Amino acid sequence: MSDFSLDLNEDQLTIQKWVHDFAEEVVRPVAEEWDEREEFPWPVVQEAANIGLYGMDFMANALLGDPTGLTMPVAIEELFWGDAGIGLSIMGSGLAAAGISGNGTPEQVMEWVPQCYGTPEKIQLGAFCVSEPDAGSDVSSLRTRAVYDEANDEWVLNGTKAWITNGGIADVHVVVAAVDPELKGRGQASFIVPPGTKGLSQGQKYKKHGIKASHTAEVVLDDVRVPGRCLLGGKDKLDEKLARGREAGRTGAKQPAMATFEATRPAVGAQALGVARAAYEYSLQYAKERVAFGKPIIMNQAIAFKLADMKMEIDAARLLVHRAAWMAASRKQFVAGEGSMSKLKAGEVAVWVTEQAIQILGGYGYTREYPVERWHRDAKIFTIFEGTSEIQRLVIARNISGLRIE
Numbered sequence: 001m002s003d004f005s006l007d008l009n010e011d012q013l014t015i016q017k018w019v020h021d022f023a024e025e026v027v028r029p030v031a032e033e034w035d036e037r038e039e040f041p042w043p044v045v046q047e048a049a050n051i052g053l054y055g056m057d058f059m060a061n062a063l064l065g066d067p068t069g070l071t072m073p074v075a076i077e078e079l080f081w082g083d084a085g086i087g088l089s090i091m092g093s094g095l096a097a098a099g100i101s102g103n104g105t106p107e108q109v110m111e112w113v114p115q116c117y118g119t120p121e122k123i124q125l126g127a128f129c130v131s132e133p134d135a136g137s138d139v140s141s142l143r144t145r146a147v148y149d150e151a152n153d154e155w156v157l158n159g160t161k162a163w164i165t166n167g168g169i170a171d172v173h174v175v176v177a178a179v180d181p182e183l184k185g186r187g188q189a190s191f192i193v194p195p196g197t198k199g200l201s202q203g204q205k206y207k208k209h210g211i212k213a214s215h216t217a218e219v220v221l222d223d224v225r226v227p228g229r230c231l232l233g234g235k236d237k238l239d240e241k242l243a244r245g246r247e248a249g250r251t252g253a254k255q256p257a258m259a260t261f262e263a264t265r266p267a268v269g270a271q272a273l274g275v276a277r278a279a280y281e282y283s284l285q286y287a288k289e290r291v292a293f294g295k296p297i298i299m300n301q302a303i304a305f306k307l308a309d310m311k312m313e314i315d316a317a318r319l320l321v322h323r324a325a326w327m328a329a330s331r332k333q334f335v336a337g338e339g340s341m342s343k344l345k346a347g348e349v350a351v352w353v354t355e356q357a358i359q360i361l362g363g364y365g366y367t368r369e370y371p372v373e374r375w376h377r378d379a380k381i382f383t384i385f386e387g388t389s390e391i392q393r394l395v396i397a398r399n400i401s402g403l404r405i406e
Contacts, residue, residue, distance in 0.1 A: 006322075012071050015062070019075045022053060023082025031083035034213035035374055040169060041086050041213050042123075048090050049120040053079075056117045059094055069329025073270035073321050080274025084378035085213030087271060092165040092214060093117055096126025098264050099174040103190045103232040112192055115172050124195075127170035129161040129219050139176075140185035144221060146177035148235075153228040155191055157221045160203060163385070167217040168202020171195040175221065179238065186245035189238050192230040199224035210377030264386065265339040266324035269346035272382035273318055276350040279357035279375045280310045287360055303360060310353045317346040337396035344392035347382030354379045 008016065026047050034041045048054035062071045080087040093116045100112050116126030135141045144159025157177055161167065173193040180187030193200055203218025231238060284307055287298035297303045324342035327334060334340075354376035358365035365372045383389045397405045 008070065008074060009068070012066075012068075012074055015071055016074050016078055019053065019078040020081070022048070022051065023078050027079070027082030027086050031086060031213075032368075032371070032374070034083075035085055036212075038207065038212040040166075040215040041089050044086050045089055045123060046120075049117075049123050054090050054093075054117065054123070055120070056097070056114050059097060059117075067329060069266075069325040069327075070322055073266060073273075073325045076267055076270040077274040077277065077318075080271045081278045082274075083213070084271065084275050084375075084381075085211040087274065088165065088211055088214035091267075091271070093124075093126035093170070094267075095128040095165065095264060096170070096172060096174045099128045099176075099190055100192070100232065105232075105234055108192070108229075108232060112172060115195070116170075118171070124171040125166045125169060126172045126174065127164050127166040127168075127219065129164050129167065129173055129175045131161060131163045133160060133162045140188075142176065142178050142188060143181075144175065144177040145181070146175075146179050146189060146191060148179075148228075149225075152225075154225045155228065155231060157191060157193070157199075157224040157226065159221050161219040161221070163206065163216055164219050166215055167219040168200075168205075169215055169217075173200060173219060174232070175219075180242055180245070183242065183245045187242060190232040191226055192232065193221075193224060193226055194230065197224055197226060209380060210374070211381050265343040265392075266321050266328060268382065268386050269317065269321040269324070269342040272343075272346040272350035272379065273314065273321060275375050275379050275382075276310075276314050276317070276346070276353040279350075279354040279372055279379075280307070280314055282372060283307065283310075283357040283360040297360070306356050306360065310356055313349045314353060317342075317349040320345050335399060337392070337399040340387065340392040340395040343382070343387065344389055344396070347379075348389060350379035350382050351376075 026044060030041070030044060034044070045054055052058055062075060066072070076087070076091065079090060097113045097116045100116070101109050104112065115124055118124030130139060130142075132142055132144060135143065142159075144157065144161065147156045147158075148154075149156055157175060159177065161175065167173075172195065175191045175193055176188055177191060178187055179189050199222045201220045201222070203220045205215070205217040208216060228235060284298075287303050287307060288296050290297045298307065320338075320342040324334070324338045327338055354372060357372040358376055361370055361372055364370050367373065387395070394405060
């Protein structure tokens, strides 16, 4: 039996320092500027591409070349320690890549995943399009339709997607659409919309509470025609799935969107950890230096105990994130919603820790001259996107009870 260890290996420690240095030297100095501008931070993503942090090779090596599953969450935590909006701009294409990898054939993965990133000479972006104005948490009720035109071997997509990271500015859009709406989630499929396809346009760009550097917009699909080969997984596989769904009225096959989210939840938890840790470290240093009533404020139990709880909650969340990432890499089934647990805990910890950080800084914490208010705004998204906290609790509850809790 091998020795149990929570230590990161040498490669992971090297990557951790590499990403941390990038976050400290490149991301943090411009984080406030891009938050204020509310624009996609092209120059920062370009620098990430130049050093190999933005690109398919890094993603493939961190995910596929790591049997522990920990390299990716470790790297993500450091990047988001730098800034969540910029971090999401660098990691956002990964969701499209995960959608392709999770649902596509090996040939489709080889063709399209590289196009989600492009090259350092010509950066490209990917977007994963699931949510709709009337279907966020309820992924089974998507209205976007995909109709097969047999004569031309093309799929015709119509609908509007909402809250899409990189939506409209991406080169490759991965769109989840209903092929047979009567089958709800069992009648859905994922499609690649290649660069420059007619009929795809950006709708409104959202003005957000936090993660402002990340581009979030509607994606409008108006008679978008894509070749038959752009159906992820292929038509035979889809026809089999639809037939099973109609026969039995139910099928064990996962919805394409859910399969992607399940795989990426520990990564989202790691994002939240980075924000929480940034706020904790900043407020700890502040509490040691800030003098009130003749002594550093950390000498007061009210502040010291708050910081102790912040540290404990962050470490607890990290253990859940690392466990879920390790389980996913080891092909161990999430029997109790462990992926959801990690994202739920880390997201709620990030909101709570960043709020405590504001409290420790007092009036300064509430001003935009100090970064803790930005971290608090950024943290809130982790209880909402890729499955709200309520949806995570539903996943966990269904797993532990074996019942269809509504």
